[in-house]
Amino acid sequence: MNLLSYNAQWVLLSTLLLGMAAGAVGVLSYWKRQSLMSDTLSHAALPGVVIGFMIVGSKQLPIMLLAAAISALVGAWLVQTIRGSSRVKEDAAMGIVLSVFFGLGIMLLTFANRMPGGGQSGLDHFIFGQAAAMVQSDVVTMMLVAGIVLLIVVLLLKEWKITLFDASYAQGLGFSVKMMNSLYTALLVLVVVVGIQAVGVILLAALMIIPAVSARYWSNSFSIMLLLSVCFGGGSGVLGTLISTWGKGWPTGPFIVVTAAVLFVVSLLFGTSKGLVTVWYYRRRQTIEKQKHALKAVIASELGEGAHQ
Amino acid sequence: MSAVITVNDMNAAYRKSEVLSNVNFDVNAGTLTAIVGPNGAGKSTLIKSMLDLHPRSSGEVAFWGQRYQAVKKRIGYVPQRGSVDWDFPTDALDVVMMGLYGSIGWLKRPGKGHREQAMEALRSMGMELYANRQISQLSGGQQQRVFLARALVQDADIYFLDEPLAGVDAATEHIIMNTLQQLRDRGRTVIVVHHDLQTVEDYYDHVLLLNRTVIAHGATGDVFTTDQLVKTYGGALRWLREKV
Numbered sequence: 001m002n003l004l005s006y007n008a009q010w011v012l013l014s015t016l017l018l019g020m021a022a023g024a025v026g027v028l029s030y031w032k033r034q035s036l037m038s039d040t041l042s043h044a045a046l047p048g049v050v051i052g053f054m055i056v057g058s059k060q061l062p063i064m065l066l067a068a069a070i071s072a073l074v075g076a077w078l079v080q081t082i083r084g085s086s087r088v089k090e091d092a093a094m095g096i097v098l099s100v101f102f103g104l105g106i107m108l109l110t111f112a113n114r115m116p117g118g119g120q121s122g123l124d125h126f127i128f129g130q131a132a133a134m135v136q137s138d139v140v141t142m143m144l145v146a147g148i149v150l151l152i153v154v155l156l157l158k159e160w161k162i163t164l165f166d167a168s169y170a171q172g173l174g175f176s177v178k179m180m181n182s183l184y185t186a187l188l189v190l191v192v193v194v195g196i197q198a199v200g201v202i203l204l205a206a207l208m209i210i211p212a213v214s215a216r217y218w219s220n221s222f223s224i225m226l227l228l229s230v231c232f233g234g235g236s237g238v239l240g241t242l243i244s245t246w247g248k249g250w251p252t253g254p255f256i257v258v259t260a261a262v263l264f265v266v267s268l269l270f271g272t273s274k275g276l277v278t279v280w281y282y283r284r285r286q287t288i289e290k291q292k293h294a295l296k297a298v299i300a301s302e303l304g305e306g307a308h309q
Numbered sequence: 310m311s312a313v314i315t316v317n318d319m320n321a322a323y324r325k326s327e328v329l330s331n332v333n334f335d336v337n338a339g340t341l342t343a344i345v346g347p348n349g350a351g352k353s354t355l356i357k358s359m360l361d362l363h364p365r366s367s368g369e370v371a372f373w374g375q376r377y378q379a380v381k382k383r384i385g386y387v388p389q390r391g392s393v394d395w396d397f398p399t400d401a402l403d404v405v406m407m408g409l410y411g412s413i414g415w416l417k418r419p420g421k422g423h424r425e426q427a428m429e430a431l432r433s434m435g436m437e438l439y440a441n442r443q444i445s446q447l448s449g450g451q452q453q454r455v456f457l458a459r460a461l462v463q464d465a466d467i468y469f470l471d472e473p474l475a476g477v478d479a480a481t482e483h484i485i486m487n488t489l490q491q492l493r494d495r496g497r498t499v500i501v502v503h504h505d506l507q508t509v510e511d512y513y514d515h516v517l518l519l520n521r522t523v524i525a526h527g528a529t530g531d532v533f534t535t536d537q538l539v540k541t542y543g544g545a546l547r548w549l550r551e552k553v
Contacts, residue, residue, distance in 0.1 A: 166393045168362045172386045173411035
């Protein structure tokens with residue numbers, strides 16, 4: 001793929017927006033303590049993609065994405081139902097839904113690949129992501145959805161903040177926590193729909209989890225954490241895509257995720273809020289200051305005693 | 310005086326085990342009431358089920374004769390300090406401003422006026438110097454004061470507080486109780502889950518003794534008696550009184 005080609009620019013723009021949207025929604029997941037939910041929903045989208053393909057019989061992206069969204073929503077509903085109506089805890093419920101839906105998706109994929117036209121349809125790309133396989137109309141759809149996701153997160157900034165920090169208090173003030181929860185699930189599903197083609201179902205969750213965690217190391221304010229997470233996500237999207245263009249047929253998803261992970265390691269070490277090196281540096285400076293004070297006190301008292309004698 | 314809160318035959322359960330049964334009481338305007346009872350008596354559940362934060366299995370709760378949903382903007386709630394994650398990235402002033410989010414409304418951003426209002430509430434709690442401090446770096450007492458300031462900016466007519474004095478320093482306890490008494494003197498109605506039997510008589514004009522149901526409710530002098538306390542606490546009280 002030529003970097004400056006018309007198509008390459010579209011692809012870059014789309015992974016940029018995808019990374020930004022995933023980064024934004026990731027911050028919501030982080031404070032909901034539901035990071036695994038994004039992983040569950042992206043895996044749960046796979047059967048939908050394949051069923052969508054099987055119904056139409058050819059690669060019609062809008063239908064496949066719609067089916068993916070429905071399938072992810074069914075996954076989300078199942079997690080809630082399993083948790084609510086049995087003794088199974090949420091993490092176990094997510095684990096069950098994630099693996100069963102993925103297994104089902106792979107099973108269906110084997111059938112679909114044997115269908116006429118199935119083998120060349122590029123369905124496998126939905127597992128690890130292949131941004132280069134996208135055509136302009138796909139990219140326009142993705143950009144539109146990613147833009148909507150970003151807009152909803154930013155417009156409702158204060159509503160997210162209060163429901164994430166103190167849900168029962170928000171409820172008392174008249175904010176519908178139920179509605180915010182449904183909206184949150186809808187945003188997750190939208191990011192999944194936008195991302196499965198470029199990043200793939202397996203690694204998509206990383207793009208929602210890692211930028212948010214990285215951003216936590218740099219900021220002491222919710223809105224700045226959100227902004228940073230959006231930047232880290234967008235940056236990983238663009239850089240990962242660029243790197244993946246060096247080799248022919250290199251999958252985009254893994255490169256995006258590894259880029260995000262590198263940003264995470266940098267944040268973990270040097271982040272201004274909680275970075276390990278930063279914390280170590282301040283502690284060390286404090287100790288040195290204390291030692292200096294102690295030394296000065298000793299010298300002063302020695303001198304004082306000397307003067308008295 | 311007239312009743313502003315009426316609780317009628319209320320029942321509430323967690324999963325299938327009943328926590329509160331046949332709860333009946335009225336609260337008059339301009340009173341400061343302590344809810345007192347042993348651990349597991351259902352004190353927090355009582356407040357939560359009155360505010361629709363916990364489902365009632367039966368019974369009615371009315372504020373000024375209306376359902377909670379119709380008047381919830383006039384009711385302030387201070388949850389237990391431990392109910393939120395204090396590691397959330399925000400500062401004291403920002404948390405206090407959350408009390409104004411309801412009146413600001415959907416989609417709109419808080420402005421300069423809201424900021425000043427929040428600052429004023431922090432000042433009344435003696436917290437103005439900590440306005441820009443990360444909430445994770447505040448002490449327990451300071452966090453509790455921030456919570457109360459957040460409720461104050463709401464300018465509600467009825468306040469519910471869940472253990473506001475749990476784990477706070479003496480200075481904070483003094484400021485909080487002063488504030489609550491001032492609210493009462495201005496005609497507001499305040500209901501507090503309280504855990505320290507020794508201070509009930511000094512702080513509150515009304516007491517509600519609770520153990521799965523209302524044991525007694527009324528003016529502190531009438532209700533806060535050894536007889537009633539034995540009924541509420543059972544055997545545990547003897548130990549408590551001996552300690553005192």
